[in-house]
Amino acid sequence: MSEHRAVVVDGVSKVFNRGTPRQVEALVDIDLTVGGGEFVSLIGPSGCGKSTLLRLVANLIEPSTGEVLVAGKDAPRARLDQEYGMAFQQAGLFDWRSVARNVELPLELKGWDGSRRRRRALEMLQLVKLTDFADHKPWQLSGGMQQRVAIARALAAHPRLLLMDEPFGALDEMTREHMQAELLRICAETETSVVFVTHSIPEAVYLSDRVVVMSPRPGRITEIIDVDLGPSRTVETREDASYFKKITEVREALRAGEDDRETEAVVAEERSSR
Amino acid sequence: MIRRVALFLGSLLVVAAIWELYKLIGPEAGGTVFGARLLPRAQDSAMPHVWDMLSRFGDPERRGSDRANWRVVLAAAWFSFRLALAGFAIGTLLGMGLAMVMARFKVVERGLLPYLVMSQTVPLIALAPLVATWGGKVQVGEWVWPRWMSAAVLGAFLAFFPVAVGALRGFASAPAASVELMRSYAATWRATFLKLSFPASVPYLVPALKLAATSSVIGVVVAEISTALRGGIGRLIVEYAQQSTGDPTKLFTAIFGAAALGLLMAGLVSCFEYVMMRNRPRPEEDERALDTIRREALA
Ligand SMILES: Nc1ncnc2c1ncn2[C@@H]1O[C@H](COP(=O)(O)OP(=O)(O)OP(=O)(O)O)[C@@H](O)[C@H]1O
Ligand SMILES: [Mg+2]
Numbered sequence: 001m002s003e004h005r006a007v008v009v010d011g012v013s014k015v016f017n018r019g020t021p022r023q024v025e026a027l028v029d030i031d032l033t034v035g036g037g038e039f040v041s042l043i044g045p046s047g048c049g050k051s052t053l054l055r056l057v058a059n060l061i062e063p064s065t066g067e068v069l070v071a072g073k074d075a076p077r078a079r080l081d082q083e084y085g086m087a088f089q090q091a092g093l094f095d096w097r098s099v100a101r102n103v104e105l106p107l108e109l110k111g112w113d114g115s116r117r118r119r120r121a122l123e124m125l126q127l128v129k130l131t132d133f134a135d136h137k138p139w140q141l142s143g144g145m146q147q148r149v150a151i152a153r154a155l156a157a158h159p160r161l162l163l164m165d166e167p168f169g170a171l172d173e174m175t176r177e178h179m180q181a182e183l184l185r186i187c188a189e190t191e192t193s194v195v196f197v198t199h200s201i202p203e204a205v206y207l208s209d210r211v212v213v214m215s216p217r218p219g220r221i222t223e224i225i226d227v228d229l230g231p232s233r234t235v236e237t238r239e240d241a242s243y244f245k246k247i248t249e250v251r252e253a254l255r256a257g258e259d260d261r262e263t264e265a266v267v268a269e270e271r272s273s274r
Numbered sequence: 275m276i277r278r279v280a281l282f283l284g285s286l287l288v289v290a291a292i293w294e295l296y297k298l299i300g301p302e303a304g305g306t307v308f309g310a311r312l313l314p315r316a317q318d319s320a321m322p323h324v325w326d327m328l329s330r331f332g333d334p335e336r337r338g339s340d341r342a343n344w345r346v347v348l349a350a351a352w353f354s355f356r357l358a359l360a361g362f363a364i365g366t367l368l369g370m371g372l373a374m375v376m377a378r379f380k381v382v383e384r385g386l387l388p389y390l391v392m393s394q395t396v397p398l399i400a401l402a403p404l405v406a407t408w409g410g411k412v413q414v415g416e417w418v419w420p421r422w423m424s425a426a427v428l429g430a431f432l433a434f435f436p437v438a439v440g441a442l443r444g445f446a447s448a449p450a451a452s453v454e455l456m457r458s459y460a461a462t463w464r465a466t467f468l469k470l471s472f473p474a475s476v477p478y479l480v481p482a483l484k485l486a487a488t489s490s491v492i493g494v495v496v497a498e499i500s501t502a503l504r505g506g507i508g509r510l511i512v513e514y515a516q517q518s519t520g521d522p523t524k525l526f527t528a529i530f531g532a533a534a535l536g537l538l539m540a541g542l543v544s545c546f547e548y549v550m551m552r553n554r555p556r557p558e559e560d561e562r563a564l565d566t567i568r569r570e571a572l573a
Contacts, residue, residue: 060454080460092451096473096553109459139555
């Protein structure tokens with residue numbers, strides 16, 4: 001049954017530096033399920049634990065409590081089996097490799113032979129419109145172009161699950177819209193599931209089947225909003241009334257998270273003054 | 275490249291000019307400044323004319339000999355160069371090996387690094403005769419420890435340290451995000467080392483190797499002198515120094531030989547640098563990027 005679920009996060013908490021003065025409760029009691037082929041966005045103010053949640057799913061860090069399953073396996077097994085592709089907040093390209101060879105990196109580690117690697121890398125670069133720059137070095141590219149290379153690298157091995165941490169943050173508006181459309185197309189074609197971190201409400205609404213709204217200190221999920229904009233989103237979708245309605249809904253959910261915190265702060269203050 | 279060569283030749287001319295100028299105005303018998311003997315003697319026996327030193331290369335090595343002096347100096351420099359190269363190679367391999375083990379096992383780093391630092395405080399002069407003695411006892415089957423090997427080992431002793439420290443810092447210089455990326459690919463330590471840590475270390479390795487190259491020359495020359503190894507430039511300097519009352523310019527030909535040797539080693543590493551760094555962003559570009567970041571941070 002869990003085969004249909006790309007990600008299951010069950011009762012997960014994460015505390016950094018436990019028992020030290022720098023202890024941080026980054027995440028508390030997170031339950032989240034991402035179905036096969038589903039696109040889920042995480043949104044919330046800075047420091048609410050979005051990246052932490054993503055890194056837990058990627059098994060780059062271990063949860064303090066709770067369980068993470070990816071493709072029906074526990075997270076460490078899934079990482080070893082290369083069940084996901086990842087794009088980080090920073091491009092993180094290797095200076096000494098050409099653009100194409102950067103995209104080839106995950107394929108190299110999988111043991112693909114040279115010509116097959118090269119072909120796939122060029123395919124991916126075409127997708128992000130960087131074919132002409134295949135033999136350039138990353139540091140000869142602009143920040144936005146570098147980010148597109150990183151996305152091509154994340155997609156290169158055609159993973160069933162994509163974990164993306166603000167991948168489009170550095171792009172200009174036009175490229176951003178183009179990349180969003182491409183990402184949706186690729187995911188629909190290959191039935192890839194996505195967990196997508198963003199700061200942009202319109203982006204979250206446009207891309208997602210569900211938007212997960214989080215609030216900080218401690219990081220938790222305050223609301224999960226279903227977005228149903230239909231299977232094929234076009235340019236018109238961005239001008240549709242239902243689109244704007246969802247944007248408002250997410251914005252209000254975000255604000256509610258903030259208000260909760262303010263109330264809590266007031267209560268705590270009253271308590272301490274008593 | 276051409277500019278750098280021209281700059282180098284130009285600087286040589288400037289040094290020669292200053293030398294001659296001092297001879298012109300400096301005190302013949304040396305001088306004292308506020309009671310301290312600071313000014314060197316400008317007379318020909320202590321500071322020969324530049325052209326006398328250069329022409330000495332063409333004269334016979336000693337009276338009655340038919341070998342020109344430059345041949346003797348060149349042969350000695352070549353001898354020492356090979357030793358220094360051997361020392362440099364051994365030191366680089368050793369340094370890289372140690373750095374790899376230290377990078378792999380943090381325990382080893384904590385345990386070993388202090389000793390490596392300490393090893394460099396042992397005076398070479400004290401170590402040289404010891405190594406020569408130990409070497410003399412080494413015999414594996416037919417193979418006997420050649421005497422020159424001691425000098426090469428002492429060159430390696432000085433060379434390995436900057437390589438070990440530079441490589442260790444270089445391996446650790448890979449950004450945390452890149453390390454995580456490799457982890458997300460479930461890459462083995464070996465793959466992570468070959469594809470990330472090692473290439474990331476190159477900008478640290480280049481200056482370390484430069485230092486190691488010149489250190490190996492110093493190690494070899496000092497070892498030649500303190501183990502009385504014949505054939506190299508170190509021995510020649512001692513020999514010519516003993517003859518310098520009668521033939522002061524001869525000593526300088528040997529010193530020039532030693533300088534040329536150091537330059538040759540440095541040149542070799544520069545070639546390596548060119549090959550390794552040609553695909554990297556230039557430091558100036560990094561600087562410029564940093565500048566922009568700083569300016570943005572201030573704004
Ligand atoms: N390795 C770490 N050690 C200690 N604390 C950490 C670590 N990583 C994250 N944190 C803390 O956990 C909290 C959540 O961080 P996280 O990076 O997940 O936030 P985020 O939602 O991704 O923020 P942003 O939108 O700014 O990227 C922060 O308070 C942060 O200081
Ligand atoms: Mg983040």
